[in-house]
Amino acid sequence: MQLIKAEIIAIGDELLYGQIMDTNSHWISQELDLIGVKVVRKTTVGDRRDDILAAFAEAEKRADLILITGGLGPTQDDLTKPLLAEYFGCGIIEFPDAVAAVTDFFLKRGREITPLNVLQGHLPSCCTYVPNEVGTAPGMWFEKNGGYWMSMPGVPHEMKKLMKDFVLPKLPEIFELPVIYHKVVKTVGIGESWLADLIRDWENALPEHIKLAYLPSLGQVRLRLTAFGTDQTKLTAEVADQIDLVLPRIRNYVYGYDGETLESATGNLLKKSGKTLALAESCSGGYVSHLVTSIPGSSAYFNGSVVPYHNQFKQYILGVSAQTLESKGAVSEETVREMAQGVRKIFGSDIGLSSSGIAGPDGGTAEKPVGTVWIACAGEGFVETRKLQLGQDRLLNIQITAVAVLNLLRICLIQNNK
Amino acid sequence: MQLIKAEIIAIGDELLYGQIMDTNSHWISQELDLIGVKVVRKTTVGDRRDDILAAFAEAEKRADLILITGGLGPTQDDLTKPLLAEYFGCGIIEFPDAVAAVTDFFLKRGREITPLNVLQGHLPSCCTYVPNEVGTAPGMWFEKNGGYWMSMPGVPHEMKKLMKDFVLPKLPEIFELPVIYHKVVKTVGIGESWLADLIRDWENALPEHIKLAYLPSLGQVRLRLTAFGTDQTKLTAEVADQIDLVLPRIRNYVYGYDGETLESATGNLLKKSGKTLALAESCSGGYVSHLVTSIPGSSAYFNGSVVPYHNQFKQYILGVSAQTLESKGAVSEETVREMAQGVRKIFGSDIGLSSSGIAGPDGGTAEKPVGTVWIACAGEGFVETRKLQLGQDRLLNIQITAVAVLNLLRICLIQNNK
Numbered sequence: 001m002q003l004i005k006a007e008i009i010a011i012g013d014e015l016l017y018g019q020i021m022d023t024n025s026h027w028i029s030q031e032l033d034l035i036g037v038k039v040v041r042k043t044t045v046g047d048r049r050d051d052i053l054a055a056f057a058e059a060e061k062r063a064d065l066i067l068i069t070g071g072l073g074p075t076q077d078d079l080t081k082p083l084l085a086e087y088f089g090c091g092i093i094e095f096p097d098a099v100a101a102v103t104d105f106f107l108k109r110g111r112e113i114t115p116l117n118v119l120q121g122h123l124p125s126c127c128t129y130v131p132n133e134v135g136t137a138p139g140m141w142f143e144k145n146g147g148y149w150m151s152m153p154g155v156p157h158e159m160k161k162l163m164k165d166f167v168l169p170k171l172p173e174i175f176e177l178p179v180i181y182h183k184v185v186k187t188v189g190i191g192e193s194w195l196a197d198l199i200r201d202w203e204n205a206l207p208e209h210i211k212l213a214y215l216p217s218l219g220q221v222r223l224r225l226t227a228f229g230t231d232q233t234k235l236t237a238e239v240a241d242q243i244d245l246v247l248p249r250i251r252n253y254v255y256g257y258d259g260e261t262l263e264s265a266t267g268n269l270l271k272k273s274g275k276t277l278a279l280a281e282s283c284s285g286g287y288v289s290h291l292v293t294s295i296p297g298s299s300a301y302f303n304g305s306v307v308p309y310h311n312q313f314k315q316y317i318l319g320v321s322a323q324t325l326e327s328k329g330a331v332s333e334e335t336v337r338e339m340a341q342g343v344r345k346i347f348g349s350d351i352g353l354s355s356s357g358i359a360g361p362d363g364g365t366a367e368k369p370v371g372t373v374w375i376a377c378a379g380e381g382f383v384e385t386r387k388l389q390l391g392q393d394r395l396l397n398i399q400i401t402a403v404a405v406l407n408l409l410r411i412c413l414i415q416n417n418k
Numbered sequence: 419m420q421l422i423k424a425e426i427i428a429i430g431d432e433l434l435y436g437q438i439m440d441t442n443s444h445w446i447s448q449e450l451d452l453i454g455v456k457v458v459r460k461t462t463v464g465d466r467r468d469d470i471l472a473a474f475a476e477a478e479k480r481a482d483l484i485l486i487t488g489g490l491g492p493t494q495d496d497l498t499k500p501l502l503a504e505y506f507g508c509g510i511i512e513f514p515d516a517v518a519a520v521t522d523f524f525l526k527r528g529r530e531i532t533p534l535n536v537l538q539g540h541l542p543s544c545c546t547y548v549p550n551e552v553g554t555a556p557g558m559w560f561e562k563n564g565g566y567w568m569s570m571p572g573v574p575h576e577m578k579k580l581m582k583d584f585v586l587p588k589l590p591e592i593f594e595l596p597v598i599y600h601k602v603v604k605t606v607g608i609g610e611s612w613l614a615d616l617i618r619d620w621e622n623a624l625p626e627h628i629k630l631a632y633l634p635s636l637g638q639v640r641l642r643l644t645a646f647g648t649d650q651t652k653l654t655a656e657v658a659d660q661i662d663l664v665l666p667r668i669r670n671y672v673y674g675y676d677g678e679t680l681e682s683a684t685g686n687l688l689k690k691s692g693k694t695l696a697l698a699e700s701c702s703g704g705y706v707s708h709l710v711t712s713i714p715g716s717s718a719y720f721n722g723s724v725v726p727y728h729n730q731f732k733q734y735i736l737g738v739s740a741q742t743l744e745s746k747g748a749v750s751e752e753t754v755r756e757m758a759q760g761v762r763k764i765f766g767s768d769i770g771l772s773s774s775g776i777a778g779p780d781g782g783t784a785e786k787p788v789g790t791v792w793i794a795c796a797g798e799g800f801v802e803t804r805k806l807q808l809g810q811d812r813l814l815n816i817q818i819t820a821v822a823v824l825n826l827l828r829i830c831l832i833q834n835n836k
Contacts, residue, residue, distance in 0.1 A: 014633050017447060017451045017457070018447030018448030019633065019642065026440070028436075029434060042460075043461055044461075045459055073610055073634065075611070075614045110807050116614060134814070286707025286708040286711060289707070289725050290705040293777075296780065302727050303731065304735075305727075306723070307697075309722040309723075310721060346735065360714070
């Protein structure tokens with residue numbers, strides 16, 4: 001079975017000058033790794049003719065698949081398209097479908113199209129036009145001297161859509177790819193090393209052809225099982241068996257699998273139980289609401305939220321008692337209790353969640369330093385609270401608080417559905 | 419004046435397979451940019467002999483300065499050190515200072531040193547040993563055929579310390595450095611191609627040593643001016659003059675410069691004008707609140723927000739009239755007007771912002787398709803509204819709406835401070 005070699009070329013001065021972090025190459029690497037295509041080189045060059053042409057020539061020698069991002073804007077500093085035409089020795093001509101698509105893109109948005117944008121529908125005659133449904137710069141696919149080339153915009157969501165819709169489905173058609181099966185088990189509320197201790201002997205007993213990877217992120221750890229073989233069905237069953245083996249030890253921390261997120265998983269729990277949700281977010285400042293409402297169909301279970309950024313609003317809007325605020329302070333177990341219960345009433349929801357803390361960098365005291373956060377989950381006949389002691393970084397504190405709030409929701413829903 | 423060209427080589431399979439994001443190259447780019455060293459290429463290769471040697475040979479042809487990260491661990495898959503010795507044709511010998519330093523590193527931490535770690539003090543005889551005070555893998559400096567090479571560990575804080583303590587101070591001694599000055603002009607509310615049309619003749623008239631780049635992101639375009647020369651003060655003045663020249667044409671779209679964000683810029687406008695803010699977010703679902711509260715000190719001007727995710731709450735909490743909701747619908751100019759005015763009252767704020775729309779993927783109608791969004795900004799004696807016609811992607815619609823809401827706030831604050 002052949003080894004497919006890929007090279008990723010990122011084009012743009014802003015990447016060389018460190019003004020933009022190249023997250024595209026990282027994402028593409030992960031996607032290719034999942035289907036067994038080996039990235040052998042990543043190259044970043046600036047907006048200069050000779051450097052770009054040199055990168056093309058070098059990549060052609062090394063790789064079977066060459067994925068190019070950036071340099072496709074309508075402006076003068078964008079050179080990728082003309083240089084691809086030059087490199088492959090073909091002229092740039094009008095692609096009527098591409099012109100129609102870019103025109104339609106602007107019409108749909110009620111905006112007038114400029115001559116510059118019309119030109120985005122003019123492409124190298126030797127490329128296959130790949131429609132970009134979320135932007136104005138088309139994708140371009142080339143097949144030359146036994147190599148395959150794809151040129152994509154540098155805007156991450158445009159590149160990702162072209163990869164998902166066109167490139168990734170196409171690769172199995174043109175290459176004989178190895179059989180790899182991945183399953184990701186998503187955990188929350190336990191650190192990487194504790195998790196590793198819990199499952200070490202299971203991990204050590206895994207068969208040779210099944211690999212485990214720990215992929216930690218904020219407050220979460222993803223366990224990725226990768227099985228290599230020849231029979232997809234067999235691999236799928238083997239991995240399922242391994243998960244059944246380990247699940248009893250980590251069940252309380254597992255919220256989902258693969259593409260599931262904490263917000264989608266808790267959303268599904270709410271749907272299944274027919275319960276509705278409301279949020280009172282102080283230190284998380286609306287971020288939990290954003291996560292919940294980022295899920296399509298969340299209006300089925302999400303009633304709404306209040307961000308009471310000053311004590312007076314915790315009192316007047318949410319009905320937290322003046323005495324509680326006075327005696328215990330805004331960042332206290334009692335306050336988040338009353339916030340969660342209050343927001344439940346306002347929105348007539350089954351569940352109320354709340355957060356109050358000192359996100360930083362200012363506002364800390366000796367007794368309640370920056371990073372002190374209280375969260376609560378209130379429902380019919382119960383209120384659960386947790387205290388978090390986080391770090392100094394404001395944005396991290398907000399994000400970790402949101403994960404903890406959603407995990408507390410998950411725990412409450414499971415406990416109260418038993 | 420010579421132009422100093424640098425290449426960054428990152429070594430490690432974990433970078434190619436997407437297990438680790440290469441933040442080192444980004445940081446190094448930023449540091450070199452500040453002192454006027456031009457990064458002409460970034461290369462990432464895996465832990466394979468031929469690939470690494472090829473990267474060395476290519477880099478030597480292109481660059482005066484070659485900075486290498488990674489592949490310096492004590493294990494067998496770390497090849498950088500032996501391959502540097504091979505490439506420069508010198509043997510690996512014991513460097514007593516280096517062995518003492520790595521031994522000391524373990525003693526200080528009460529850990530026993532292994533033979534493998536002792537070998538980390540053995541280096542190519544043709545390198546200059548550069549002590550690594552925060553790790554066990556030494557830095558290695560080479561001067562060969564007029565080129566300068568530095569090999570550093572891939573652990574970010576170790577690499578950064580070696581760069582700050584040794585490399586960055588050394589460069590001005592060995593190179594006659596040019597001066598590069600960057601200024602980024604941040605615009606919002608105009609597309610890249612419209613902006614380009616507005617300023618084309620100005621762009622074409624820029625002097626040879628001042629380069630313009632368009633850096634687009636969701637709903638925003640950053641204009642980066644880069645000036646090359648010898649006199650920082652002169653370049654700073656020249657760029658300032660160019661910005662003064664172009665500003666009259668684009669003033670309405672410019673919200674800030676360099677590190678400013680739309681949320682920090684609007685936050686500063688609120689602070690300056692002594693005005694307070696409240697938000698009523700329907701389709702943006704709390705995301706604008708999150709952006710506003712991500713800024714340290716935002717509690718000085720942000721009172722709070724309500725996310726009324728169903729009509730009944732737009733009515734009961736924000737006081738939108740039943741008749742408006744009945745006759746015009748939740749996604750209408752009248753509704754966002756009343757939402758913005760209502761949330762102003764509730765939080766007693768000077769400014770009220772609101773959003774209501776169909777984020778998708780469901781909920782669209784022929785008359786109001788997915789992507790239809792209304793936003794409003796209400797203040798003492800004024801209400802400004804805008805209609806947006808966005809795409810099909812829920813998350814993008816939320817993010818672009820947030821940018822439009824903050825931009826409408828910016829416009830209202832500027833108009834009403836005149």
